[in-house]
Amino acid sequence: MKIPRLFPELPLLWRELTELSARRRTYVVRSVGAMIILSLVLLLLEMSVAAELTRASAEQLQLALIGIGGRLFPQIVLLLFIAVDLIMPALTCGAITIEKERNTLGTLFVTRLNPWNIVLEKLGSRLIPMLTLLLLTFPILAFVYSLGGVSTEDLFSAVWLLLWECLLFASIGLLCSAWYSTTVAAFVAAYVLSGFVVFLTLLMGVPLPIPSHQWIDRRVAMMPEESGFLQDLLDNLNVGPLATVVLETVPVMLVAAFFLFLTRMLLFRRAFVGHSSLMLRVFRRLDFFFQRLNDRTGGVMIVADRESFPEDDPVAWREREKKSLGRARYLFRVLLLIEFPVMYACVTFMFSGEAQSGIGILWLLYLIWGVTILMVAVKASTLISTERTRETLDALLSTAITNRELLNQKILGMRRLIMVMATPLFSIHLTLVLMYGNFASIISLAGMMEVGLLLLYFSAALFASWNLCHLVAWLCLLLGSRAKSQAKSVLLAVMVVGGWAVLSVTVLNTVDDERQVWRRRDSQNVDYLDVQLERTARRLFRIDGAVDAAQQFLSVASYERYRQFQTGSSYGQGNQLLLEILALALMCGWHWGMSRVARWFTLRRSAHLLDRAESENRSDGALYATRKWAGEAS
Amino acid sequence: MNDQQDAGAEPAEADEVSAGGSPAFGDSRGTAETAVRLRNLWVSYGKFDAVKGISLDIPKGEVFGFIGPNGAGKSSTFRVLATLQRKYRGTALVCGLDVLRQPGRVRDVMGFVPDFFGVYEDLTSLEYLHFFAAAYRVPTKQRKAVIDDVLTLTDMAHKAGSPVDSLSRGMKQRLAMARVLLHDPQVLLLDEPSSGLDPRARIEMRELLNALKEMGKTILISSHILSELGQLCTRIGIVELGQLVAEGSLNEIYRRLQVMRLIHIRVDNPCGELEQRVRGIPGVAALETQVDRWAISLHEDQTSLGDLHAGLVEAGARLTMFQPEAMDMETAFMKLTEGRTT
Numbered sequence: 001m002k003i004p005r006l007f008p009e010l011p012l013l014w015r016e017l018t019e020l021s022a023r024r025r026t027y028v029v030r031s032v033g034a035m036i037i038l039s040l041v042l043l044l045l046e047m048s049v050a051a052e053l054t055r056a057s058a059e060q061l062q063l064a065l066i067g068i069g070g071r072l073f074p075q076i077v078l079l080l081f082i083a084v085d086l087i088m089p090a091l092t093c094g095a096i097t098i099e100k101e102r103n104t105l106g107t108l109f110v111t112r113l114n115p116w117n118i119v120l121e122k123l124g125s126r127l128i129p130m131l132t133l134l135l136l137t138f139p140i141l142a143f144v145y146s147l148g149g150v151s152t153e154d155l156f157s158a159v160w161l162l163l164w165e166c167l168l169f170a171s172i173g174l175l176c177s178a179w180y181s182t183t184v185a186a187f188v189a190a191y192v193l194s195g196f197v198v199f200l201t202l203l204m205g206v207p208l209p210i211p212s213h214q215w216i217d218r219r220v221a222m223m224p225e226e227s228g229f230l231q232d233l234l235d236n237l238n239v240g241p242l243a244t245v246v247l248e249t250v251p252v253m254l255v256a257a258f259f260l261f262l263t264r265m266l267l268f269r270r271a272f273v274g275h276s277s278l279m280l281r282v283f284r285r286l287d288f289f290f291q292r293l294n295d296r297t298g299g300v301m302i303v304a305d306r307e308s309f310p311e312d313d314p315v316a317w318r319e320r321e322k323k324s325l326g327r328a329r330y331l332f333r334v335l336l337l338i339e340f341p342v343m344y345a346c347v348t349f350m351f352s353g354e355a356q357s358g359i360g361i362l363w364l365l366y367l368i369w370g371v372t373i374l375m376v377a378v379k380a381s382t383l384i385s386t387e388r389t390r391e392t393l394d395a396l397l398s399t400a401i402t403n404r405e406l407l408n409q410k411i412l413g414m415r416r417l418i419m420v421m422a423t424p425l426f427s428i429h430l431t432l433v434l435m436y437g438n439f440a441s442i443i444s445l446a447g448m449m450e451v452g453l454l455l456l457y458f459s460a461a462l463f464a465s466w467n468l469c470h471l472v473a474w475l476c477l478l479l480g481s482r483a484k485s486q487a488k489s490v491l492l493a494v495m496v497v498g499g500w501a502v503l504s505v506t507v508l509n510t511v512d513d514e515r516q517v518w519r520r521r522d523s524q525n526v527d528y529l530d531v532q533l534e535r536t537a538r539r540l541f542r543i544d545g546a547v548d549a550a551q552q553f554l555s556v557a558s559y560e561r562y563r564q565f566q567t568g569s570s571y572g573q574g575n576q577l578l579l580e581i582l583a584l585a586l587m588c589g590w591h592w593g594m595s596r597v598a599r600w601f602t603l604r605r606s607a608h609l610l611d612r613a614e615s616e617n618r619s620d621g622a623l624y625a626t627r628k629w630a631g632e633a634s
Numbered sequence: 635m636n637d638q639q640d641a642g643a644e645p646a647e648a649d650e651v652s653a654g655g656s657p658a659f660g661d662s663r664g665t666a667e668t669a670v671r672l673r674n675l676w677v678s679y680g681k682f683d684a685v686k687g688i689s690l691d692i693p694k695g696e697v698f699g700f701i702g703p704n705g706a707g708k709s710s711t712f713r714v715l716a717t718l719q720r721k722y723r724g725t726a727l728v729c730g731l732d733v734l735r736q737p738g739r740v741r742d743v744m745g746f747v748p749d750f751f752g753v754y755e756d757l758t759s760l761e762y763l764h765f766f767a768a769a770y771r772v773p774t775k776q777r778k779a780v781i782d783d784v785l786t787l788t789d790m791a792h793k794a795g796s797p798v799d800s801l802s803r804g805m806k807q808r809l810a811m812a813r814v815l816l817h818d819p820q821v822l823l824l825d826e827p828s829s830g831l832d833p834r835a836r837i838e839m840r841e842l843l844n845a846l847k848e849m850g851k852t853i854l855i856s857s858h859i860l861s862e863l864g865q866l867c868t869r870i871g872i873v874e875l876g877q878l879v880a881e882g883s884l885n886e887i888y889r890r891l892q893v894m895r896l897i898h899i900r901v902d903n904p905c906g907e908l909e910q911r912v913r914g915i916p917g918v919a920a921l922e923t924q925v926d927r928w929a930i931s932l933h934e935d936q937t938s939l940g941d942l943h944a945g946l947v948e949a950g951a952r953l954t955m956f957q958p959e960a961m962d963m964e965t966a967f968m969k970l971t972e973g974r975t976t
Contacts, residue, residue: 309761310765310768312768313768314765314766314769317768318756322761390752392751392752392753394718394751395766395810397717398741398744398746400742607720612717612737613720613733613734615741616735616736616738
């Protein structure tokens with residue numbers, strides 16, 4: 001008699017987990033990830049304890065820490081939600097694309113595994129590593145639970161909501177993985193789609209209670225329960241708090257199931273799609289449309305196609321003329337796509353007249369700045385790995401082109417992209433200049449000084465952004481060139497640049513100092529030099545150090561104008577402005593120096609990055625002279 | 635096979651050889667007639683040795699076939715010669731130029747088609763060739779003429795304006811051949827050029843290679859299609875487990891293998907006494923009794939097939955079958971290699 005199996009056989013899951021366990025990287029990533037999460041939790045704990053002890057009076061000191069767990073627990077769980085949101089799309093986006101890239105998906109289709117098996121086992125193979133990572137933080141949760149103030153209901157709610165947060169973002173990642181042919185495209189799409197879902201629910205008020213938002217609303221912000229269909233239903237059912245949490249996640253379950261269903265539908269249909277990018281196909285269709293329109297109307301062509309061949313820079317030529325994100329016509333469309341909303345937002349902020357418009361435009365600046373850095377990082381990190389994965393690198397490396405020329409030309413080919421991405425930044429900085437400037441009094445000395453300062457800010461801000469793009473480009477080229485796949489290079493570059501950005505806005509941030517300085521400013525008791533030195537020292541390690549220095553300079557310049565208006569004094573009497581100018585110059589110089597060092601180091605390591613011997617120094621340089629030399633030598 | 639005995643030499647010896655030359659190897663710079671020279675070449679990936687002391691000389695104008703099972707070390711050897719392998723031990727010279735010290739000059743005199751290669755899908759064939767002409771630093775004024783020539787030679791002129799991703803595999807292979815001819819190299823390194831091609835494309839590729847041979851190019855070619863190499867190559871080298879197990883002209887290899895030619899005989903009167911007499915015939919190295927026949931291993935340089943036949947008759951054997959094993963490239967390959975892969 002055949003004994004039925006207790007668990008179904010899951011060959012794909014078994015294979016994935018075996019592969020995962022065989023990689024040393026798995027353990028490194030897991031250890032580093034756990035260490036980062038645990039460090040942040042400990043930091044949070046230390047800060048909370050310190051805050052409680054400061055707040056408590058001498059008599060209450062003994063009792064100050066009682067129930068601190070209740071205040072700490074929601075923050076720690078929130079941290080875990082953020083970790084899930086950041087890690088889960090990256091983990092799942094390659095689940096199916098890797099099979100496509102290795103040409104093994106077809107092999108899976110001819111086995112007895114049905115599409116649901118493939119989708120669910122792939123899901124399981126990505127969920128298990130994430131859950132094990134979360135499991136590592138459970139001792140901390142238990143410790144916090146032991147501090148008191150955390151109910152069992154809170155504990156179970158946290159576990160339940162974390163599980164569904166994992167499932168929701170995993171299903172988004174899997175969907176992107178089923179749609180796209182490459183891991184890089186799926187990676188970008190997974191984050192864009194995740195961000196879009198978060199944006200829809202958080203800002204647009206679409207009634208989809210994402211688990212993390214539920215947690216923020218109920219446990220962190222302590223918001224009252226809003227009336228609505230779901231809430232009314234739960235009130236009528238009169239169920240317990242735990243059951244309420246479970247029932248509240250039903251919409252998320254449905255959404256995750258819907259995404260998984262879409263994944264299953266796309267698994268076959270998008271299994272053998274080509275490598276051509278979606279953007280390129282859209283642009284080609286647009287070309288076709290405009291061509292037909294022009295044929296009928298005899299209209300004017302703004303950017304005409306011309307046949308061009310490379311001269312001495314073939315690699316840069318190809319990046320510039322032949323890639324979808326390199327062609328002038330296509331980049332112009334990308335520019336319009338980004339520039340129009342930015343211009344609209346700038347004009348809105350400028351004429352709104354509200355006090356918050358300055359902050360709004362700063363948010364916009366940092367948003368565009370972040371997108372620019374991300375695009376430059378992704379593009380630069382895949383410059384060599386794309387050639388490697390598409391097996392075009394060996395042919396290129398066997399030519400006379402040197403390693404340094406190759407890397408230099410690759411970055412040169414990105415210049416148009418950087419210029420296009422810098423244009424919205426240009427618009428934002430210009431808006432800031434117009435908002436802060438008082439051009440009515442330009443004919444006076446003070447007015448001319450002011451215009452001069454604003455021009456200084458404008459040039460410095462643009463220079464800083466340009467430098468930063470180059471710094472990130474060289475850094476990501478250095479990081480991504482050795483990677484065997486595009487996915488690895490993108491992941492590494494995004495982790496490093498993203499990590500640097502996160503550190504910049506958390507540990508190295510100077511916002512608190514700023515507040516203190518501004519608060520104490522009018523009392524004239526601030527040692528501004530000390531503050532500036534400390535701030536500059538921090539900025540040296542910040543990715544946005546020069547950009548931040550430019551913004552600080554602008555705010556001080558405008559404050560000086562305010563003070564001049566109040567006291568009737570003229571510009572430059574205080575040394576704050578001078579210090580800010582010096583700090584700005586230092587930061588711009590520092591970032592310029594860093595980008596040069598990154599370039600120098602990358603070129604110096606070019607032989608290692610490309611794994612090819614560098615050409616010897618030759619005075620002739622010309623091919624035919626070399627051949628003559630070889631003939632003579634033989 | 636003059637260096638076969640050195641194949642297993644330690645890398646330390648290789649360094650000495652490349653530094654000052656050695657009587658065993660002669661002048662390590664090569665001669666005017668040597669297109670490729672390898673001396674005690676070792677290529678390692680971590681602890682694994684992919685190539686273990688290969689030494690060979692390829693004169694100019696020769697078509698040298700590199701044969702071996704998958705993972706034998708052929709591609710690693712090609713990558714060294716194509717300047718794509720930074721870390722190796724021993725000496726590798728192309729047209730007298732040291733691959734490690736003068737990689738730039740080596741790239742000027744060499745053209746390489748790897749076993750797996752992609753093409754830039756966003757370019758047309760013409761743009762693709764212009765791209766590589768610029769990369770090979772062909773003077774701008776000469777580019778058009780050079781590209782026209784290679785397109786004609788490879789019979790790709792009618793596809794000049796076609797996007798590369800629309801070409802068939804055979805055409806992509808011909809385009810790759812056009813690419814490596816742009817700078818008129820003296821040495822061509824072709825790693826599995828006929829792999830995955832249909833019969834027509836394979837014949838066209840063979841014709842192209844014959845044309846290049848006529849032009850006096852030195853060609854190193856690796857292939858699994860042994861019959862093709864037999865028709866094209868002037869010499870072959872058989873590689874297994876990173877070592878050169880045989881090297882020479884086809885005739886030399888056949889002759890070497892025929893030294894121990896296998897002859898199957900069937901006799902009407904098999905008995906122990908006859909078997910002893912046959913074993914005693916000069917040149918017979920071994921006799922194996924099989925179900926319905928005897929298999930005789932014969933030193934053919936000592937005793938010819940005719941003499942063996944006469945000897946058998948003289949020994950009293952009533953022969954009903956006398957069947958020497960036919961020798962061809964595939965038999966040679968099977969005899970020389972044991973199918974061991976890494």
